[in-house]
Amino acid sequence: MADGGNRRNVTGEVTKPGVSSRHSLIQYEHAATETCTLMDFMGYGPHIRQARRDAYKTVDRLMTALMCGSATCFTTGSKAEGLTCFLESDIDVMCVDNNVICIEEGVDSSNILKETTILRACSQKSYPGHCILLLERSGTTITTFVHNALCDDGYDHELLSSALYINAWLNFKRTEGAVILDRVGPSTPSTYYGGTLHQDLVHALHLYCPSILTRWAARPRNWPTNNIVQKVVSLGTVVTPVGFKGSDYEHVEWRLCFNAGENVLVNNLTDIMVKVYVLLKMVKQDVLKPRKKEVTSFTVKNIVLWIAEKTPQSLLHERSLFQWLHEGLYALRVAIDTKELPYYMIPERNLMAACALEHEQKLSWIATINDMIEEGPIMILRLPKIRRALIAHPEPLRWYSGRRIEMEMLELIAMNRGALDMDEDTDVIMVAVLTRKADIMKEVRDRMITEGCRENNLHDLYHSMLL
Template identity: 65%
Template sequence: MADEGIRRDEPGEVPKQFQNEQASAETSTLMNVLGYGPHIRQARIEAYKALDRYNTAGSRGTQTWITTGSKAEGLTSFLESDRDHLIVTESVICLEDGVDSSSVPVETTIFRSCSRISYSGHCRLLLEKYGTTINRKVYNALCDDGFGRGLLSSDLYVNQWLNFQQSEGTVQHERAGPSLSSTVHRIDLDVVQALHFYCPSILTRWAARHRYWPSPDVVREVVSLGAFVSPVGVKGSDYEHVEWRMCFNTGENVLINNLNDTQVKLYVLLKMVKKDVLKPQKKEVTSFTVKNIVLWIAENNPHSLFHERSLFHWLHKGLHALRVAIDTKELPYYLIPGRNLMAACALDHEQKRSWIATIDEMMTEGPRMVLRLPKIRQAIIAHPEPLRWYSGRRIETEMLTLIRINRIRINRMNLDMDEDTDVIIQALFRRQKEILWEVGMRMIMEGARVIDVENVWRNMLM
């Protein structure tokens, strides 16, 4: 399993006529109304890409900002869930063993990855050469490997960022693995400080796999984007404090954004199952787990079989794959199959039995399984006209907010521009107020007594 990932269906195993076709199509349409359609997803993706460009430009070449997770995938609204960022230091590069370093610019500090005695997908970083410009936090995170060589400590590196002076209005939270969590003006952020990692052999092995998906052009794009190392080791490892984890965030963003509509909705439904049905307390199963299941399913099955009338067929397949991963505690990472994503999950025997029983019940329920998912169930119960009316205004409010946030960011970069007199910002703000007033008035007509516009806005975007 570690070598092949999730098993490819045998020829003839997928019937020409899918079961529950009508229910699949209706659920797909309903998910469009709820904000999971391709147009709103693409608008979110482009908005966060633009925000990354502005943040990167604002660092003046010292850092690259990359939005990751559900925001980069266009799958959550503005205030729904945390906002995940990878911030990559530009003056440092880590090279896979055997890669020639002669072409690396002299100002760049070089580390050489050592993965021979680390778990798959992890490595230790040995200093090969100081650059003419040395990042202070990198320098302060160096320790001795016992043989007189510089070894970069992931633990020391993260802890330095905890002591970083925060801007006004920022509340710093406890460290969670490689992530530094904070709340900035009521928006929750998770930031991982990472380094560039050049690993051609790993990406070449991934690219050479036989697959139905993604296309050769997408494979080449993923390879060209390279990799990163994030400061976190394998839990319980003797070298945890000096281990770094290989990650491919930009490539994974491209892969998710090249799934077709049905594959994306499969991903969303499985994430809902994880959050609202299994309800893990200690990250025994995560959204990353579910993402990898969907990527393996997409790779191993003909693309033509994924359409709106086959959604429940693939949801059944996804639940089966999740059940197997929980039962066997094995799920290979899509980019590095030798890394088992379930290896360190804190899943005890009773919890495993309970989750397997729950998934078995869902698989026998057919389309009725979606009634276990609160967001889907509420939408099914709601009258179609008010649901479409409200969803349309909620989506427009979110788009106006994203455009306004990016416009404000541009103004702050161009000091000669004034937000209070920017006609575009003012027009966006006026239209947003019109929508909030319209929603508030409808709430009053339906029995609400006190309307707080700020709360209406927050609730619409959560």
């Protein structure tokens, strides 16, 4: 038997925790409804999520237009999902080179334009979800970054080194004011505005791999609908410059990613599953507190996607929040215990395979999750953001939430105007935005002072409202 007495589990399936009595069920449902309302006030409701997504899509279009066809840029992660405030987490951006196409083995390349560089993806010697890229044909518009990352494989073939590729981008001069940080996985992180804004930029290549997407689309499922499945398939795949940790070929391996499709999947989850996702991320961040990314938001996302696929959508309603939160916690416990979690897009890839999870840490996390499951709805008091919101609920939270959300919407408008290179001193919209932001901060500061708070620094207040 595994540590903690956990049962082994079929891929993606979790056992439904039961409720002991009708009285307990009513308590669970009431607590679930109240928690959903609270989370809406906190900025996790459907309307604010959609507004955030729309704002970042606008930036994506503007940034792609600036590339003049050479690359496609799009936001990924929590920002694209509409789940975090403006300064709450890093902005994850993917920039995909349009002058290169990678194709899986067996795909005919004769119809690809001569301007395009072709790389053949070979996966026989790589861990599932990873590949090596062999140069099949140099295009007429091959970029310096790709050309300089080519190396000999020892068998008279040229392959594209992921390590050389990302190092070239690390040395590339960014926008004025950007501070380049050390590489993290496939990303080249940077900060702007004195460290206020953090961005993780990933440079990727298009990959055409119909066999993988066809297998994913053909799975029996309750969710998503067929039209969403086809949209995910149409968005395709990219490869990012990072190999499987510990692999003999790590420096030349690339990882298959489906970021654009995953954005669509998360954005088509039911409202209740989005809230489960948010709560599980809070558990990961504020309760488990991983030190070496043993468990990540990506881990949690995959658990939620598996639950959504396996569950009839009629069961995913507001009153069932804690039932599905229990499901997610149980699946997380199994993943930690067994060190196994299939990637939603490529089940053969185990997301826990290379995690640096130590034995004592594993036992501690399993015990903590067991305690949370036993606690029922009161478990959410372990989450600092939820606990603070409960203290302020209902009137102060409702008042502050309205101003905080308005401040964020104004910041997103300013972000889009900035992307259009509008001057904040002459652009009418920018002037109006800045004026209203100042009014909101003064209003919030005045109420804080009235209620006994001595903090009156508007700069600090601005940051706290957008975190």
